[in-house]
Amino acid sequence: MAGVAGRLARLWCSGALSSPLQVTRFPALQLHLCGPAMRASQEDFENATNQVKLLKKDPGNEVKLKLYALYKQATEGPCNVPKPGVLDFINKAKWDAWNALGSLPKETARHNYVDLVSSLSASSESSIQVTPAADRKQPGSDALVVTSQDGITTITLNRPDKKNALTTQMYHDIMLALEAASKDDSAITVLTGNGDYYCSGNDLTNFTDIPPGGVEEKARSGAVLLRDFVDRFIDFPKPLVAVVNGPAVGISVTILGLFDIVYATDRATFHTPFSHLGQSPEGCSSYTFPKIMGPSKATEMLVFGKKLTAREACTQGLVTEVFPDSTFQKEVWVRLKAYSKLPPNAMRISKQVIRNTEKEKLHAINAEESNILRERWLSDECMNAVVSFLSKKAKL
Numbered sequence: 001m002a003g004v005a006g007r008l009a010r011l012w013c014s015g016a017l018s019s020p021l022q023v024t025r026f027p028a029l030q031l032h033l034c035g036p037a038m039r040a041s042q043e044d045f046e047n048a049t050n051q052v053k054l055l056k057k058d059p060g061n062e063v064k065l066k067l068y069a070l071y072k073q074a075t076e077g078p079c080n081v082p083k084p085g086v087l088d089f090i091n092k093a094k095w096d097a098w099n100a101l102g103s104l105p106k107e108t109a110r111h112n113y114v115d116l117v118s119s120l121s122a123s124s125e126s127s128i129q130v131t132p133a134a135d136r137k138q139p140g141s142d143a144l145v146v147t148s149q150d151g152i153t154t155i156t157l158n159r160p161d162k163k164n165a166l167t168t169q170m171y172h173d174i175m176l177a178l179e180a181a182s183k184d185d186s187a188i189t190v191l192t193g194n195g196d197y198y199c200s201g202n203d204l205t206n207f208t209d210i211p212p213g214g215v216e217e218k219a220r221s222g223a224v225l226l227r228d229f230v231d232r233f234i235d236f237p238k239p240l241v242a243v244v245n246g247p248a249v250g251i252s253v254t255i256l257g258l259f260d261i262v263y264a265t266d267r268a269t270f271h272t273p274f275s276h277l278g279q280s281p282e283g284c285s286s287y288t289f290p291k292i293m294g295p296s297k298a299t300e301m302l303v304f305g306k307k308l309t310a311r312e313a314c315t316q317g318l319v320t321e322v323f324p325d326s327t328f329q330k331e332v333w334v335r336l337k338a339y340s341k342l343p344p345n346a347m348r349i350s351k352q353v354i355r356n357t358e359k360e361k362l363h364a365i366n367a368e369e370s371n372i373l374r375e376r377w378l379s380d381e382c383m384n385a386v387v388s389f390l391s392k393k394a395k396l
């Protein structure tokens, strides 16, 4: 194994890998917990729209496009106008910026707009400071944005440029967010993605972050992280809903068997390429998938890596309901807001009555899957697959 890992390191040092792999830890991600008193209120947003006109320093076209896109997303939702012609450069650039935000919820766009204006005013010393909502954390990296409103706590994977691939830090942040959501005053918790992907699974550059203890230590700590991460979904006490806004890969698919409801846009696909990657199933899918869809359909996904369309995944029981992409966000959030008005304790207790009978078994399955993966991660099959992806030779 050291040979392959050494190859990975040499490949990186030789610059053959196109993206500058992070051998150091990922920058700490800020977890924006926007509880009822902490989300960017409409007043914050209106203040920010006024303050942006008073900026002393021109923030540049790229930032202005981002402000434009966030403003439109916050006020009108996902891009809903036809794409301008190629010669209409300015409007096409604005359209592209807005469209790139995909299905980002209005509340999140509003929150990001206020944060951006706040940071611009701080750097340009404008005459009016936006007073961020009380107690809200200062803007920082928001690869994970948590908002809580209308009885729903929403955890949004917000790393669209990397198809919402999960960094090691994001696993920790999601666990923190689930912990907070289990105790806040919301009735339902949602996991969704921003951009065209729901989530492309484990960030494969995580494998390049080799600690002093070497690859064996990396595999050990990865197995501990995986087991803890999946345990949070097994034990989560409130109704947990996946709003699958686009393609889903790997662990983002396997943990769906632990959600209570899975709503998907018809653009979504569901791919678990574990053999392709020299790995094996996780997220309790080795138990939940055969239970949900039968052993042969589960084998097609988990062993042979068959990618399912949203409708196939619905037919096989992994997805609860599929919606047309054009009305997905609107229909899903209207429904979830109605569900969130139901008596929260009754929903929580009913979920636990359903889940409790399996909890012990699911924890045992999770422990077994994590141990097996710890070995798989040390295999040449796995590292060769990772090296192929990172050297941009192979995509799924």
Ligand SMILES: CCCCC/C=C/C(=O)SCCNC(=O)CCNC(=O)[C@H](O)C(C)(C)COP(=O)(O)OP(=O)(O)OC[C@H]1O[C@@H](n2cnc3c(N)ncnc32)[C@H](O)[C@@H]1OP(=O)(O)O
Binding pocket: 019, 161, 162, 163, 165, 166, 171, 200, 201, 202, 203, 204, 205, 222, 225, 226, 229, 249, 250, 251, 252, 273, 277, 279, 282, 389, 394, 395, 396
């Ligand atoms: C606690 C540990 C748990 C471990 C257990 C988890 C297991 C898994 O999740 S296994 C599955 C892992 N995921 C993958 O293997 C997917 C790899 N990605 C791809 O194959 C493709 O990116 C794609 C099919 C998801 C999308 O292809 P495409 O539409 O062509 O977009 P790009 O490939 O250009 O992606 C844009 C950008 O994002 C980077 N990226 C996407 N996915 C990942 C990823 N999983 N890990 C790292 N980076 C990813 C991609 O490299 C591009 O980056 P740039 O080239 O720098 O723009």
